[in-house]
Amino acid sequence: MRIVVARCVVDYTGKLTAHLPEAVRVIMIKSDGSVLVHADGGSYKPLNWMSPPCTLRVEGDGGSQAPQTWVVTNKAGEALQIHILRIEHDDTHDLGVDPGLIKDGVEAHLQALLADQIESLGAGWTLVRREYPTAIGPVDIMARDQRGEFVAIEIKRRGEIDGVEQLTRYLELLNRDSTIAPVRGVFAAQEIKPQARVLASDRDIECRVLDYDALRGMDDPTARLF
Amino acid sequence: MRIVVARCVVDYTGKLTAHLPEAVRVIMIKSDGSVLVHADGGSYKPLNWMSPPCTLRVEGDGGSQAPQTWVVTNKAGEALQIHILRIEHDDTHDLGVDPGLIKDGVEAHLQALLADQIESLGAGWTLVRREYPTAIGPVDIMARDQRGEFVAIEIKRRGEIDGVEQLTRYLELLNRDSTIAPVRGVFAAQEIKPQARVLASDRDIECRVLDYDALRGMDDPTARLF
DNA sequence: CCGTAAATGTCGTCG
DNA sequence: CGACGACGTTTACGG
Incomplete structure (x- = not known):
């Protein structure tokens, strides 16, 4: 999993249209390609996201710190565009396969x-x-x-x-x-x-x-x- | 927001009982006290979480890298216990207040x-x-x-x-x-x-x-x- | 604060 | 793969 903290602008077009103005947010990129954009509040639901299966493509990469756009798309034609303005943190971790959740009481x-x-x-x-x-x-x-x-x-x-x-x-x-x-x-x-x-x-x-x-x-x- | 990558065991008791066996996961601690435990897969829903308002308490802290337990509780008596076995990453970022989402098309x-x-x-x-x-x-x-x-x-x-x-x-x-x-x-x-x-x-x-x-x-x- | 309806719902199960 | 119901649903909106 890749974890990025960056100033960004985000747009989603698909089942609806959604726009996030410029701010610093946490972007999680899971190994299945799915992407979550989280703010420092709200509940567990991300501000914007793309569910797997989907693919991430990087546009306009003029250098590791230069402005660039990440475009996440899926087969249904939905698209999540993340305009990266400044990266504050960028790290990748190998979590392995999770053993999963055990529930009781439902x-x-x-x-x-x-x-x-x-x-x-x-x-x-x-x-x-x-x-x-x-x-x-x-x-x-x-x-x-x-x-x-x-x-x-x-x-x-x-x-x-x-x-x-x-x-x-x-x-x-x-x-x-x-x-x-x-x-x-x-x-x-x-x-x-x-x-x-x-x-x-x-x-x-x-x-x-x-x-x-x-x-x-x-x-x-x-x-x-x- | 604090972002921790750690080997951990997680237990939730509240509306139901849930248990996560030992594995490496991403733990997000938002500034409102809410906690998300994410694996490297699934969709945007965390494996386990605690919604705000809630409070986090650290138990059995025998040193910065020693095994410790984080206990997140709320007024309703729900509890999320995160047993931290080894921390791989631990960083805190100030994101500021998010300007929020603009939606259309629902x-x-x-x-x-x-x-x-x-x-x-x-x-x-x-x-x-x-x-x-x-x-x-x-x-x-x-x-x-x-x-x-x-x-x-x-x-x-x-x-x-x-x-x-x-x-x-x-x-x-x-x-x-x-x-x-x-x-x-x-x-x-x-x-x-x-x-x-x-x-x-x-x-x-x-x-x-x-x-x-x-x-x-x-x-x-x-x-x-x- | 309670109650209802919507959600990019997500997630399981079963046909 | 689609249909269907449960969900720690969460979230927004009105009274």
Whole structure:
């Protein structure tokens, strides 16, 4: 990876047009050719960038410190032009291949925990299957209640309106199938936004707030991911 | 901004748990305290990060090159631990305040172009207004067709299911208003995904694919943003 | 500060 | 390779 600190002007043309006036910025050039232009603030998103695969070409190089333009292009015709006015720092490091990130705690894990502890939603409930397939996509969990009636469960970390819409579409479809109807819905999330709760209530969908730590505590500790 | 290249092990605990095994990575520490951990690949998203506002504390510093741990925390109780094993590079640069990004060509621009050329959707159509207000948010464009009936137009760069849901919510609300009902819907986007098209069709919403370049070409060139 | 919608979203997974 | 949904989404905008 090459790391350059330089006074520069940057222009992007592609999905949109963007322009950065003259200032000192950090330019990262990764070994796959991708380029990030960072300011000293904002969050992790660069001011401008080009994603791989792309190629970098140097124009008007009149010497190592002379003004020059770096042009990064890709197959889609997008272009990032970096006009270098003065280089303050320029260094290249060999980082090697990164071993990558190990994650835990996302929706998939919530789903696994809840499937293993389906009775936490109601006594006598049984698991039909996870990722229950339908024509418009899989239902997170299909279960049956103590009376044997089907329950479609949609799981989110944060429950918002679009999650209720998603579950509504599933329920509409599932209830056309006379072999399983009636199917009711449960919207389960670690946190449910008020507007989502209102919409769910309006559609007779039950909301359940999940306690991730409690589910983990009840879970078989040998099943830890790491 | 401080830029460090170091062999490190990184752990994040917060909204989830994440672990990065030992490797050489680039660590950016911005002046607002935020931290990014980048590998030499992937896209602009760091492997791990902490967004501002947050604070960095150094633990177990046994000398400038000795193993040490940087702990970045925020008010929400999230923590990023960076175990520094060996520093290959460490430099600080004063970038000053960035003048910021100037953008053009996003949905707002599509909306402006389409509002100016509303007849491209149908002969005799007239613009009622852009950002037509409703209780649940503004409709991108409200128009009337050649017969004077109202048409609510939702504009996206990429038309997906959630855009159709959004327009559906607007239409449901608008059609309760007897002074403008019936209101029909048009889903307009540069690109419309098949599933979105199916859902729109099911709800009697018309899909229209927008040609951005053609709309620009017809547009008054003096109206350029920059 | 909360809530919603947009994003050059990016990233995984699965067909 | 494209479609689809999740994301520690982040970010901008309005009430």
